[in-house]
Each structure stands twice: as C-alpha cells, then as structure tokens.
Amino acid sequence: METALTSHPFIELGIPVEIGRIDKELGKLWESSDDTKTRASLINLVVYTEDEAAMSADNEVLAAVAGRHPCRAILILGNPSAPGSEAKAWISAHCHLFGRDTLQTCSEQITFRLEGDAANALPNIVFSHLDSDLPLCLWWKADFPEPLDEKLWSWVDRLIFDSTSWQNPHHQFSIIRHISSSGKSGAVLCDLNWTRLHAWRFALASQFDNASAFPHLSSVESLSLRCAPCCRISALLLAGWLAGRLKWRLDIENETFISKSGQAIPFQIEEVLGPNLSLISIKCSEAQFQLELAEGSDFFQSTIQTPGIPEIRQILPAPRGRLEDTLLAELSRAGRHAFYTESLEVILPLLSR
Amino acid sequence: MPLDTLRSNPLREGLAQRSIPDPCTLVIFGATGDLTHRKLVPALYNLAADGALPPAISVVGFARRDKSDEVFRTELEEAARKFSRQAINDDLWKNFASTICYHRSEFDNLEGYRALARRLDDMDAARGTGGNRLFYLAAGPDQFEVILENLRKSGLNKAHPGAWSRIIVEKPFGTDLPSAKRLNDLVENAFDESETFRIDHYLGKETAQNIIVLRFANALFEAMWNSRYIDHVQITASEPLGVEGRAGYYEKSGALRDMVQNHLLQLLCLTAMEPPAGLDADSIRDEKVKVLRSLRPLTGSDVFKHVVRAQYGAGSINGKRVAAYRDELNVNPESVTETYVAMELNVDNWRWAGVPFFIRVGKRLPKAGTEIAVHFKSVPPVLFRATGESIDDNVLVIRIQPDEGISLRMSAKMPGSSLRIEPVKMDFHYGTSFGKATPEAYERLLLDAMSGDATLFARRDEVEQAWKFVDAIHEAWTTRTDDLALYSSGSWGPGEADELIKRHESTWRRL
Numbered sequence: 115m116e117t118a119l120t121s122h123p124f125i126e127l128g129i130p131v132e133i134g135r136i137d138k139e140l141g142k143l144w145e146s147s148d149d150t151k152t153r154a155s156l157i158n159l160v161v162y163t164e165d166e167a168a169m170s171a172d173n174e175v176l177a178a179v180a181g182r183h184p185c186r187a188i189l190i191l192g193n194p195s196a197p198g199s200e201a202k203a204w205i206s207a208h209c210h211l212f213g214r215d216t217l218q219t220c221s222e223q224i225t226f227r228l229e230g231d232a233a234n235a236l237p238n239i240v241f242s243h244l245d246s247d248l249p250l251c252l253w254w255k256a257d258f259p260e261p262l263d264e265k266l267w268s269w270v271d272r273l274i275f276d277s278t279s280w281q282n283p284h285h286q287f288s289i290i291r292h293i294s295s296s297g298k299s300g301a302v303l304c305d306l307n308w309t310r311l312h313a314w315r316f317a318l319a320s321q322f323d324n325a326s327a328f329p330h331l332s333s334v335e336s337l338s339l340r341c342a343p344c345c346r347i348s349a350l351l352l353a354g355w356l357a358g359r360l361k362w363r364l365d366i367e368n369e370t371f372i373s374k375s376g377q378a379i380p381f382q383i384e385e386v387l388g389p390n391l392s393l394i395s396i397k398c399s400e401a402q403f404q405l406e407l408a409e410g411s412d413f414f415q416s417t418i419q420t421p422g423i424p425e426i427r428q429i430l431p432a433p434r435g436r437l438e439d440t441l442l443a444e445l446s447r448a449g450r451h452a453f454y455t456e457s458l459e460v461i462l463p464l465l466s467r
Numbered sequence: 468m469p470l471d472t473l474r475s476n477p478l479r480e481g482l483a484q485r486s487i488p489d490p491c492t493l494v495i496f497g498a499t500g501d502l503t504h505r506k507l508v509p510a511l512y513n514l515a516a517d518g519a520l521p522p523a524i525s526v527v528g529f530a531r532r533d534k535s536d537e538v539f540r541t542e543l544e545e546a547a548r549k550f551s552r553q554a555i556n557d558d559l560w561k562n563f564a565s566t567i568c569y570h571r572s573e574f575d576n577l578e579g580y581r582a583l584a585r586r587l588d589d590m591d592a593a594r595g596t597g598g599n600r601l602f603y604l605a606a607g608p609d610q611f612e613v614i615l616e617n618l619r620k621s622g623l624n625k626a627h628p629g630a631w632s633r634i635i636v637e638k639p640f641g642t643d644l645p646s647a648k649r650l651n652d653l654v655e656n657a658f659d660e661s662e663t664f665r666i667d668h669y670l671g672k673e674t675a676q677n678i679i680v681l682r683f684a685n686a687l688f689e690a691m692w693n694s695r696y697i698d699h700v701q702i703t704a705s706e707p708l709g710v711e712g713r714a715g716y717y718e719k720s721g722a723l724r725d726m727v728q729n730h731l732l733q734l735l736c737l738t739a740m741e742p743p744a745g746l747d748a749d750s751i752r753d754e755k756v757k758v759l760r761s762l763r764p765l766t767g768s769d770v771f772k773h774v775v776r777a778q779y780g781a782g783s784i785n786g787k788r789v790a791a792y793r794d795e796l797n798v799n800p801e802s803v804t805e806t807y808v809a810m811e812l813n814v815d816n817w818r819w820a821g822v823p824f825f826i827r828v829g830k831r832l833p834k835a836g837t838e839i840a841v842h843f844k845s846v847p848p849v850l851f852r853a854t855g856e857s858i859d860d861n862v863l864v865i866r867i868q869p870d871e872g873i874s875l876r877m878s879a880k881m882p883g884s885s886l887r888i889e890p891v892k893m894d895f896h897y898g899t900s901f902g903k904a905t906p907e908a909y910e911r912l913l914l915d916a917m918s919g920d921a922t923l924f925a926r927r928d929e930v931e932q933a934w935k936f937v938d939a940i941h942e943a944w945t946t947r948t949d950d951l952a953l954y955s956s957g958s959w960g961p962g963e964a965d966e967l968i969k970r971h972e973s974t975w976r977r978l
Contacts (some may be wrong), residue, residue, distance in 0.1 A: 203564060312482075316518060319478035323487055324522050325597050359477045413559060418522060423595040430518040430561040452481025 127173065127189075127225045128206025136243060139205055140222055154184035154219045157243045157445065162190045162236070163255040172255070173225075178438040180208040180221035183445045186245040187223040190196075192256070194235045199231035201239070237266040251304075251445065253278075258289040267293045267301065274444060276306040278345055280391070284465040287458060294455075302450050306437075308457075309444045311352050313433040314391065314405065318356070319415050320430065321403050326420045330398040331360060334373065338383035340393035348391050349383045350464055354457035356396075366463045407432050488917030489631070490523035490589055491599035491894055493649045496574070496614050497606030498539070502637065503864045504546035507605065513548050516556070519914055523595040526567045529583065530606075532573065539569035552907055574606065575613045585683025587623075598630030601916055604637055611636070615653045624657040635664045639730055640925070642720065643941070646935040651927050664916045664924040669837075670731040671908025673897060674871040676923070678737040678839070679751070681865065681873065688695075688863070689742075691843070694822045698860065701825045701840040701976055702734050705832035707784045709956070710806070714797035714873050721804045723776070726828045728937040729879065730837075732759065733925070734867070739840055748921040752869070752929060759932040763813040770943035771950050773812075776805035779831040783954030789831065789956045803948045806830040809964035811938075811971070826967055827975065831956035836978040837867040859890040862976075870940035871905060872896040914958050930976035 131139040159179070161172055176187045187208075209220040224243055228236065244250060252266075253274040267273070272370070273293060280286045294300045322328050337356065341349040353371075357364065362371040363378060371379040385398055386392070388409050396403040401420040408415070411432060418426040479487065493511075495503055516519045530537055543563065550556050560750060570586060572579025591598050605612055618624045618634075626632035636654060639648025654663050670676055691697070700836050704726055710717045717725065736755035743750040765773055780791040793800050807829035814824065843861040851858060862876040874894040881887040897905055915923055944950075952961035959975065968975055 313518075315478070316482055319476060319482055320518060322476050322478055324490055324595065324596055327522075331477070345574060356478070359480070412556065416522065420595075425591055426522050426595055427562075428522050429515075429559050431516060 119224055126392060127169075127204040128223065130204050133201055133203045133226075133239075136203060136205060136224055137379060142205060142222075143205060143222075146455060149307045150296060155186050155245050155248060157185045158184060158189065158248050158250045159185040159253065160188040160240055160250065161253045162192060164194075165190050165255065166191055166193075168255070173223075175210045175441065179415070179441055179445070180223070181210040182442050184219055184221045185251075185445075186243075187221060187246065188240065189223060189225045189245055190236065190239065191225075191227045191387055192236065193227075193229045194233035196229040196233075197231065200227075200229040201232040201365075202227045203237065207396045214412065237263060240266065241269070242375055246353045252301075253441070257281075258286055258293070260290070261288065262293065270301040272304050273301040274304040274306065277347055278307045280347075283347055284462065287465065288463065291455070293435045302446050303454060304447075304451065305351075305454065307348055307351060307438050308388065308451060308454050309440050309447075311348060311355070312443065313414075313431060314352055315355060316396065317405050317416060317430040317432075318394065318396075318403070321405075321416060324418065324420075324426070326419055327401065327403070328405075328422050330401040330420065332375075332403075333399040333451070334360070334381060334396055335377075335399055336397045337371070338384070338393070338395040338397075339381070339391070340384045340386060340388075341391045345390040346383060346385060347465070351457055352391065353381055353383075354459075354461035355453060357460045358453055358456040362460075364460055364463060369464070404455065405430075410415060468639070479962070482624040487591075488519070488521045489520045489599050490595060490597045490915055491601050492527060492590060492596045493601045493603060493802055493913075493917075494529055494570075494583070494587070495603045495605050496529045497604070497610070498569070499532050501528040502605045504543065505550050506907070506909045507603065507913070509547050509551040510907055510913055512555070512560065512563055513552050513897065513907065513910050514914060516553050516559055516702070520625075520912075521917070523597070524566055525590050527583070527590075527597050528567070528569045528585070528845045529572060529579075530569075530662040531571070533571055534569055536568045536971060540564045540567050540670075543567065554692040570917075572608050575617070577617050577620055580623060582675060584621050584623050585612075599619060600626065600630075601635065602633070602634045608639055611618055611650060611738060612653055625731055631662070631664045631917045631919070632658070633664060633916060633919070634658045635666055635912075637666050639720065639724070640665055640729070640930045641934065644938045647931055647934045651931065653948055655772045660927055661925075663927075664912075665727050665927075667733050667925050668908040668912065668914055669867065670923040670925075672867055672871070673905045674865060674867045674873075675734065675737060677873075678734075678865060679746075681901040683742055689964075692841075693818045693822050696843055697822050698844045699823045699825060699971060700735075700738060701827075701842065702731055702738070702826040702838075703826075703840070703976065704731060704837040705836045705959075705978060706830055706938070707832060708835075709779070709789060709831050709959075710792065710795050710798065713798070714795055718798060718802060722752060722806055722808045722828050723801055725943060725945040727808055727810075727826065728933050729925070729930075731826050731828060732933045732936070734837075734839055735814075735826065736929075738841070739819055739824070741818070748924075749926075751922055752926045754822070755900055756926070756928050756932060757816075759817075759929060759936065760788045760927075761814045761816045761840075762881060762936050763769075763815050764811075764939055765812075765937065765943075766939045767943055770940050773967070774808065774810040774940055775952060775961065775967050776950065777809075777829070777952035777954050777961040777963065778802070778955045779806050779829075779956045780920050782831065782958065783825065783912060784831060784833075784957050788793045791956070792831075798915040803951050805944075805951065807832075807954060807960050809960065809967055811967060811974075825971075825973075825975075829954075829960055832959060833957055834978055836871065838976075838978065839867070840976050842866075842973065851886070858888055864976075869893055870896060874891075881944050902959065925952065 127136060132301040140435060172189060176189060180187060204225040206223045207220045226239055241383040249271040250269060252270045277283055291305055294303050322331055335352060357371050361374050365372050373379055389407050391405050404417045406415045413429045414432045416428040416430050519578045544560060570583050590596060604665045624632055641650045682692060736758045740754040778792050784790060792798060792806050793802055809827040812824040841863040845860050858878050863880045864874045866872050874892050876890050876892050879886050879891045881889050912923060952963045954961040
C-alpha cells in the first residue's frame with residue numbers, strides 16, 4: 115500500500131529555476147525538507163511531448179509512476195516551430211509513503227519548456243540532467259523527427275512510444291527500426307501498444323500449455339479479432355505475433371496468412387466501439403480457443419473447446435487500462451522485447467494500405 | 468503428452484521466465500487446518516489472479532471433519548479475504564472456487580483413499596487435469612506415516628501413463644536423524660526422490676533466492692567472499708512472539724530443531740556454498756550438501772563451548788508484560804526446552820577456513836527480523852591511527868524478512884575541515900526499489916512443485932545431513948541442564964551469547 119502525498123508547496127510543475135542552477139536548487143529542495151525522506155532512483159525517465167494540453171496529465175502520470183518506480187523524471191515540452199528561442203525549467207518532487215512505515219521515498223522531477231531554437235538543444239538538456247550510471251528511458255510522445263539526431267538516440271537504453279497514436283504507422287516504424295540499430299548496442303524498443311498486448315499473449319500462450327490443446331496449434335483454420343476503431347494496429351500486432359510464432363507468412367494479395375503446410379488461414383478484424391481489443395478467436399479443425407474482454411473488466415474470459423474434454427472456462431488477468439499501469443508494466447520489464455520486431459515485420463505490408 | 472512437448476509451446480517463448488505448471492489436481496491432506504487457510508489457499512488465489520495457474524486445475528481438500536463442498540469453499544473464501552496478498556475479486560474467486568471440492572475421510576481409512584482415487588479419475592475426465600496429482604501433506608507430522616502408507620496401498624502414488632504424481636512434505640522432516648530417515652524411507656517407499664518436494668518456506672522468499680544472484684552475478688562481492696576478506700558471518704532469526712499456543716509441539720522441539728536444523732542451516736548453505744555448475748535443482752543442492760558436510764561437528768564438551776541455549780523469562784514486549792516460558796499454558800514448569808540458541812559454527816573448507824559463522828535464533832526478542840550479516844575484515848589501522856578515529860568494519864546485510872533488501876555499511880569522511888570518519892549505510896529495499904509486491908513464498912513453491920522444479924526444496928541428503936549435525940548438539944544437551952541460561956523477554960538474549968561472540972572480539976548486531 116502506498117499513499118501519495120502532495121509535496122508542498124509545489125503546484126503543477128513545481129518551483130521555477132534557472133537552468134544553470136537546477137542541481138543546486140534540487141539540493142536545496144532536500145535540505146529544506148523538515149521530515150525524513152529518502153531520495154530514490156532506479157532510472158532516468160525522460161518524457162518528450164509537443165502537446166501542451168497534455169502536460170498536466172503527463173505530470174500526473176509521472177507522479178504515479180514515481181510512486182512505484184522511483185526515478186529521475188525529466189518532462190520536456192518542445193515547440194520547435196515557435197519563433198525565437200526560450201528555455202524555462204521547474205523542479206519538483208514526488209513523495210510516497212511505503213507500507214506501514216513512515217519511510218517516505220521521493221523522486222525528483224525537472225520540467226523544461228523549450229521553444230523555437232531552444233528545442234534543438236534537446237540532447238544537451240537531457241544529458242546534462244541525468245542521474246549518472248542509471249539507464250535512460252526516453253518516452254517519445256510525438257512523431258519521430260527527421261533527420262534523426264544521432265547524438266540523442268545513440269545513448270537511449272529504452273525507447274518508449276505508443277504506436278496506437280500514430281497517423282502514419284508505416285513511416286514511423288521505419289524510423290524506429292533505424293533508431294534501434296544505431297548507437298552502442300541499439301535502444302530497446304518499447305511500444306506501449308505491445309506492452310498492452312502482453313496480457314493477451316500471455317493468456318493465449320496459457321491456453322496452449324494444456325496438453326490437450328497444444329496439438330491444435332498446427333491445425334488453425336481461421337482467426338477473428340475485434341477491436342475499437344482507434345486500435346486496428348493493436349489487433350494487427352497480435353495477429354502478427356501469432357503468425358510469427360507459428361511460422362505463417364502473409365499473403366498480401368488475399369490478406370490471409372499461409373501456414374507452414376501451405377494452408378490458407380483467413381483472418382478478419384471487426385471494428386466496434388469498446389475496449390481497444392476485445393476478442394481473439396482461433397478456430398482449428400477440431401477445436402476452438404477464445405479470449406474475450408468485456409468493457410471495464412479486469413479479466414479475460416478464456417474458453418477452450420477441444421474434442422473429448424469438457425469445455426474449459428477460466429478467468430485470466432487482463433491488461434490494466436490506465437496509462438500509468440501500462441508504463442509501469444513496461445518499466446518493470448528487463449531485456450529486449452522478444453518477437454516485437456518479428457511481429458512487426460509480418461504486418462508491415464498491411465500498415466501501408 | 469511428454470513435458471518437453473509442452474515446453475516447446477512457441478507462443479510461450481519470450482513471455483516469462485518462470486515455471487510453467489502442468490494441468491493437475493492438488494490434494495491437500497489436513498485441509499481444514501491453519502496452513503491451508505492462512506497460506507495455501509491465499510497463495511493459490513494469488514496465482515490465479517496473476518494468471519499463473521494452468522487452465523485445468525482442481526483443488527481437493529482431504530480431512531476428517533464432515534462438511535460439504537459449499538461449506539468448505541465458504542470457509543476458504545473467508546480465509547482468503549483475510550490473508551490474501553491481493554484483494555479478492557468476486558468473479559475471480561467464484562471461478563477459482565469452482566475448482567475446489569472437499570473429500571471427507573479419516574486418514575487411516577484406506578477406503579477413503581480408494582474413493583479419492585475414483586473421484587480424481589472422474590475429475591480428470593470432467594476437467595482435463597490429465598491425471599497429474601500433487602499431494603500436499605499439510606496435516607500434523609504424526610499423520611504423515613498413515614497418509615503415505617494409504618497413498619501407496621490405494622495406488623495413488625503411481626501416476627497413470629504419461630502423467631505424474633508428486634508429494635509435498637511440510638516441515639518438520641522428522642524430529643531427529645532416525646525419525647527423519649524413517650520418514651524419508653516412508654516417502655521413498657511411495658514416491659521417487661524426483662517426485663518429492665520438501666518445503667522449507669524460507670527458500671521461497673525472494674531475498675533468499677537473491678543470495679545466489681547477489682553472490683554470483685556481482686563480481687564485486689564474489690571476489691571478496693572468502694576468508695581473506697571476511698571476518699565472520701552472523702545469521703539471525705529473531706521474533707517477539709512467545710510460544711503462542713504451540714507449547715505441545717515446541718516443548719518437544721525447541722529452537723534448535725524448530726529453526727536451526729532447517730531454516731538457518733539453509734541460509735548458511737546459500738551463504739557459504741561454492742558456485743554451482745548450473746541453476747538446475749541438483750547442481751544447487753549438491754553445493755548446499757557440501758557445505759553441510761563441511762560443518763565442523765560439535766560433540767561432547769565442544770557443544771558447551773560453542774553453543775549457548777537459553778529460555779525466556781518474564782519481561783515486556785512492546786510495553787506489555789509477558790510471562791516466562793515456564794509459565795505459558797501447557798508448558799512444563801520445570802521445562803528445559805530452549806527458546807534461544809546462539810552458536811559458533813565453522814565451515815571447514817578452503818574458502819571459509821578460520822571464518823566463524825555465528826547463528827542465533829530466539830523468541831521474545833525485541834523485534835522480528837531474519838538477516839544474514841557478512842562482516843568484512845578491518846582495514847590495517849595505519850593511515851588513520853594518528854587521528855584517533857576508530858573505523859567500523861564494512862558489513863553487508865541481507866535482510867530476509869521483513870522489509871526484504873540489502874544494505875552495505877561503509878566509512879565516509881564527515882564534511883568539515885577536520886578528518887572525522889563516520890559509518891554510512893547504502894540501502895536497497897525491495898519494496899521501494901522495484902515498487903511491486905513480493906510474492907508470498909508459498910506462491911512460488913506451489914508453482915514450482917506443479918512444474919516439477921525442485922530447486923527451492925530440500926533434498927533427502929540435505930535434510931539428513933542437517934539432522935546429523937543438530938542431533939550431536941542435542942545429544943550433548945541431554946547430559947546436563949545447568950548450561951541453560953535465562954534471558955528477560957524483550958532483551959536481545961542472555962549474556963552467555965554475548966560472551967560467545969566476544970571471544971572473537973566482536974558483538975552481535977542490533978537489528
């Protein structure tokens with residue numbers, strides 16, 4: 115259990131400070147504290163956005179994330195097309211109580227507003243305010259710019275983005291493929307859309323751990339998915355993952371998958387209002403597997419129908435809907451996302467249609 | 468279907484590096500007891516909430532009292548609402564509860580087991596549990612023999628072709644070496660060692676598992692993990708609770724057999740073992756057994772030199788007066804049962820030559836805590852002698868419970884123009900660093916048993932080797948009683964324990 119505390123006397127973005135004095139002012143922030151606080155940090159979490167209207171919501175997400183995953187948070191509002199050049203900064207702290215103890219753990223946040231030419235100083239702004247030795251997670255909440263500034267991208271450990279927000283996913287994916295291959299070892303690509311699909315993939319995999327279910331993976335006949343109109347890309351990514359894992363290839367002309375044995379596997383995606391993704395149904399020659407998510411529910415209804423065994427119904431945990439939960443799930447992971455790019459490669463031709 | 472085929476599920480790849488449980492039926496013997504209500508069912512519910520249970524699972528409670536499935540489920544729901552780590556979701560509980568049923572039988576009634584066998588076959592057909600059975604001995608240890616015998620006679624110990632049958636044995640694994648051997652023989656008579664899972668719940672705790680990671684994934688520590696750099700190790704398990712209604716059991720066991728033989732020696736093994744050849748169950752357990760075999764035996768008069776036993780007297784805990792052990796309900800007023808043990812152990816191998824391991828465990832101590840403290844050697848007092856400053860040694864503390872984490876004490880210069888050196892602490896808390904709840908030990912252990920992973924369970928030779936070591940101490944104690952010290956409840960134990968560690972020019976850590 116944890117209790118969020120309002121860090122007096124900071125409101126919204128915190129205390130305005132001169133950019134050159136940020137470290138000193140942060141030090142003062144801790145010295146002026148009248149009760150016991152522990153500064154904690156596991157990562158540098160940098161958020162870049164160009165949407166001023168979303169700043170307040172972003173700030174709330176960062177506060178919620180800091181409570182569960184202590185970090186040095188840097189929130190940057192960029193407006194590269196503004197005339198002139200102006201850079202402003204604010205500092206604040208997010209403090210939370212943990213457990214029954216009175217131990218307060220606090221994370222620091224620095225907020226920048228970069229206008230016009232100052233927006234080009236983004237790499238310098240980021241690098242000069244990182245906690246040393248801690249990983250750099252960059253959450254890019256805008257379209258990726260071209261040309262890319264290699265100085266910035268080559269130092270990113272985890273690049274977070276959300277492909278459901280893109281107008282032109284085909285183009286954006288081609289940019290991030292380049293980013294992931296640059297730098298020392300290449301940034302880990304963290305698509306929040308893929309993170310939300312984790313619970314779907316996990317539940318689907320669980321269905322086929324069952325000894326009576328496993329053999330039917332080789333006799334899939336068709337695939338149906340249901341998603342909200344905003345989220346066709348989520349349904350495609352899930353289908354792409356299934357196809358990649360089962361070694362199906364895409365027949366772009368007919369918009370079907372082709373199995374290893376050459377069998378056509380038609381898939382259909384139905385768009386209806388409701389959860390981002392609400393259904394996947396896999397029909398096999400002698401069995402059927404279904405995961406369904408009702409609006410507002412925290413659980414999937416899993417159904418397995420196989421011959422000779424009574425229908426198995428199970429409730430399984432579904433993805434949590436709130437953005438901070440998705441981000442926390444992503445930050446709690448380690449290592450690369452196995453099969454994300456594999457799934458993406460499968461569906462990429464469909465994204466340009 | 469062979470397990471290897473299941474493991475090759477291509478959809479599972481890359482998702483989670485954790486045990487994948489097989490569809491199965493879990494049969495709990497002693498299902499109306501405390502362990503089932505407080506630990507097992509809440510753990511199963513949490514696994515269900517995390518989506519970690521297999522799609523097809525059944526839970527059968529086996530006990531003597533007469534009750535319906537419905538009443539049993541209702542009782543379990545009440546317990547789960549009280550003891551579960553996660554809040555109970557009504558829909559999920561309803562789904563989970565539908566997998567639970569109750570089987571009434573006396574433990575010594577063979578017909579009850581035969582009826583159970585028929586019922587399990589029916590459930591396999593109805594629920595797709597595939598004939599896999601996991602039996603959990605959660606009844607009193609005096610019932611183990613009759614349960615194991617009847618499992619064998621009814622054929623429940625033998626799995627159907629292509630399926631498995633396993634048993635989880637809850638501690639105590641005997642009360643001494645002969646009884647442990649007898650119990651192990653009984654288990655072995657019905658189940659193969661590879662099908663036997665002896666639970667020591669300390670091994671399921673996150674920090675206990677982290678000892679291996681801390682030691683072998685950090686060059687910083689492993690390079691210094693030997694007699695050249697380490698002065699001594701202290702392993703402490705303290706609790707403010709008294710005997711709490713367990714006098715019947717505790718009078719016979721005492722702290723040595725209740726805690727040292729299993730939990731504390733297991734922690735010592737993880738701390739002292741050599742790097743295993745791999746992370747599989749037997750590689751790790753092989754190394755742990757080597758540590759137990761390397762323990763310098765304590766026998767005869769050596770016991771009184773290196774082991775202190777004591778019993779709590781009256782005192783106060785958290786501001787409240789509490790009674791002496793001998794005044795507790797159902798305790799013999801002249802009892803010589805130890806509620807506190809402190810001992811100096813030596814691991815006679817190259818790595819640990821000359822490094823004592825001090826172990827202490829006790830009831831009615833000021834606070835609850837289990838930890839391993841690795842005390843490093845002092846630096847040569849050359850540089851700072853002139854300043855008159857004393858320098859504290861580095862101490863690495865691995866906190867097992869509560870507030871799981873790791874801290875490192877080191878020396879730092881105090882700000883100012885003069886040279887003043889003070890100890891500072893670098894602290895890592897699981898709760899605040901990773902920000903997610905640590906699973907209960909039983910969740911991990913149940914999942915591992917369903918998956919056939921025995922890494923976190925004690926093997927027969929470990930258990931017997933630990934008993935062999937502890938029995939020698941106990942045997943010496945039977946020759947006299949005048950060494951039993953007394954300590955006030957709420958204190959950190961008897962002065963004799965302080966003297967024990969003082970001989971090494973050290974003191975016990977204050978938790």
